[in-house]
Amino acid sequence: MASPQTLEIVKATVPVLEEHGTAITTVFYKNMFNEHPELLDIFNETNQKLGRQQTALAMTVLAAAKHLENLATLLPQVTQISHKHRALQILPEHYPIVGHHLLGAIKEVLGEAANDDIIDAWTEAYDEIADVFIQLERGMYEQEMWEGFAPFTITEKSEAATDIAAFTVVPANDDIDLNKLKLSAGQYITVKTDPKDSDHIALRHYSLYSAHSDKGIQFAVRRDNRNEYNGLVSNYLHDHLDVGDTILLSAPAGDFELNQDLVQQNEIPLVLVSAGVGVTPILSMLEAQVAANPLRPIVWVYACQNKEHHAFESKVNELLAAAEIVEKHIFYFDSGQILDEAWLANLPKPADIYVCGSMMFMESIIDGLMNLDHGVDSVHYEPFGPKMSLELA
Ligand SMILES: Cc1cc2nc3c(=O)[nH]c(=O)nc-3n(C[C@H](O)[C@H](O)[C@H](O)COP(=O)(O)OP(=O)(O)OC[C@H]3O[C@@H](n4cnc5c(N)ncnc54)[C@H](O)[C@@H]3O)c2cc1C
Numbered sequence: 001m002a003s004p005q006t007l008e009i010v011k012a013t014v015p016v017l018e019e020h021g022t023a024i025t026t027v028f029y030k031n032m033f034n035e036h037p038e039l040l041d042i043f044n045e046t047n048q049k050l051g052r053q054q055t056a057l058a059m060t061v062l063a064a065a066k067h068l069e070n071l072a073t074l075l076p077q078v079t080q081i082s083h084k085h086r087a088l089q090i091l092p093e094h095y096p097i098v099g100h101h102l103l104g105a106i107k108e109v110l111g112e113a114a115n116d117d118i119i120d121a122w123t124e125a126y127d128e129i130a131d132v133f134i135q136l137e138r139g140m141y142e143q144e145m146w147e148g149f150a151p152f153t154i155t156e157k158s159e160a161a162t163d164i165a166a167f168t169v170v171p172a173n174d175d176i177d178l179n180k181l182k183l184s185a186g187q188y189i190t191v192k193t194d195p196k197d198s199d200h201i202a203l204r205h206y207s208l209y210s211a212h213s214d215k216g217i218q219f220a221v222r223r224d225n226r227n228e229y230n231g232l233v234s235n236y237l238h239d240h241l242d243v244g245d246t247i248l249l250s251a252p253a254g255d256f257e258l259n260q261d262l263v264q265q266n267e268i269p270l271v272l273v274s275a276g277v278g279v280t281p282i283l284s285m286l287e288a289q290v291a292a293n294p295l296r297p298i299v300w301v302y303a304c305q306n307k308e309h310h311a312f313e314s315k316v317n318e319l320l321a322a323a324e325i326v327e328k329h330i331f332y333f334d335s336g337q338i339l340d341e342a343w344l345a346n347l348p349k350p351a352d353i354y355v356c357g358s359m360m361f362m363e364s365i366i367d368g369l370m371n372l373d374h375g376v377d378s379v380h381y382e383p384f385g386p387k388m389s390l391e392l393a
């Protein structure tokens, strides 16, 4: 437990550090990657270029420092981050490296203003925060379904919609027994790839579109091409990996999951809202709900560019047909159909709502739902990028 003096210094200096947050983390990453180039195989190069992860890691350390005397209040946020860390195989020995370079960056940016007392207090604070992560992640490693990145063989590759490839993979060796895997709707796996046009190994998360493991582990990947840039891993998976090839996967992770207390009741409907490839975790939730209790009312809301981009249409229709009370609403943006706050006002209330899509889509849906007084506890979401960037937006 940090001393009262440490707490006082840390709290007094958080605002100053927040002001210099971007500068501190820019220096931090530059120095850390200079000294530990091997970490470039873990961090997402594109997030680095776009400055996304910079904000997430640094801002979380500062946010955590504000709650130093009671870090337990941050457990939900820490748990979500720790799932990502476990999926990426971040280990206890990585924490002192991050701590050393974060402290070094604070010194470098604040200059003389960072006296010994301040640095000592922040060292103590970082160690305490890191310890919370390390302990939580230790528990996750003990429970992971397999160790590290294991080889899987691709047994099926099909088109779920234009630019969306659906993969089924099975363990390449006998260490992992498909029948014993306990997948959960909403989870993601993490692939480890070595794309030819990159100097580094690249890790990416992909949500399971089914929590059944009888055929294998199933995920779907959209070609992520924006502006003149082609997404590194998604294009690699589309263009270079096929049936019979091997891919490395770490065990399923994530805490985006159906509220189990509500699955068996029929008063509070399940509302599933997704756009584009964001349908993946939401589809697995639909499947899980229908299997567990087909009597619960379900509202299915899906948005995409047009019919060609409509992902998993027939699979969704089959599942909805198996449920008792269903509303289905499809929005094709190319046809000018708009999913906005005015439309969201039609949704039942109370409802248990799950949202997944692009950052822009989710921001507008979540804002709309909040304005319509759906409480934070009823709205669950999974961004396909750092969660912090959405929370800070
Ligand atoms: C929990 C979670 C679950 C996910 N589930 C899925 C899923 O089920 N299906 C799915 O398809 N994706 C999913 N994703 C997203 C996925 O992990 C990848 O982020 C996505 O495939 C893009 O990776 P990439 O390597 O192809 O693109 P990257 O190389 O990481 O590029 C990302 C984007 O940035 C653009 N870009 C690249 N460089 C630049 C630059 N210099 N300037 C401007 N723009 C640039 C690219 O065009 C691309 O649009 C999920 C993500 C998370 C966090």
Ligand code: HEM
Pocket: 039, 042, 043, 044, 045, 047, 048, 053, 056, 057, 058, 060, 061, 080, 081, 084, 085, 088, 090, 094, 095, 096, 097, 098, 129, 130, 133, 385, 386, 387, 388
């Ligand atoms: C107390 C220390 C740490 C904090 C507060 C922290 C915080 C975060 C946050 C907020 C995210 C974004 C989560 C999301 O996607 O929603 C993240 C992701 C990530 N963290 Fe950490 N982290 C810490 C330590 C570490 C360490 C020690 C490493 C490894 C050296 C690490 C590597 C990563 C990587 C690789 C990602 C994925 C994002 C990317 O690749 O761009 N983190 N962390």
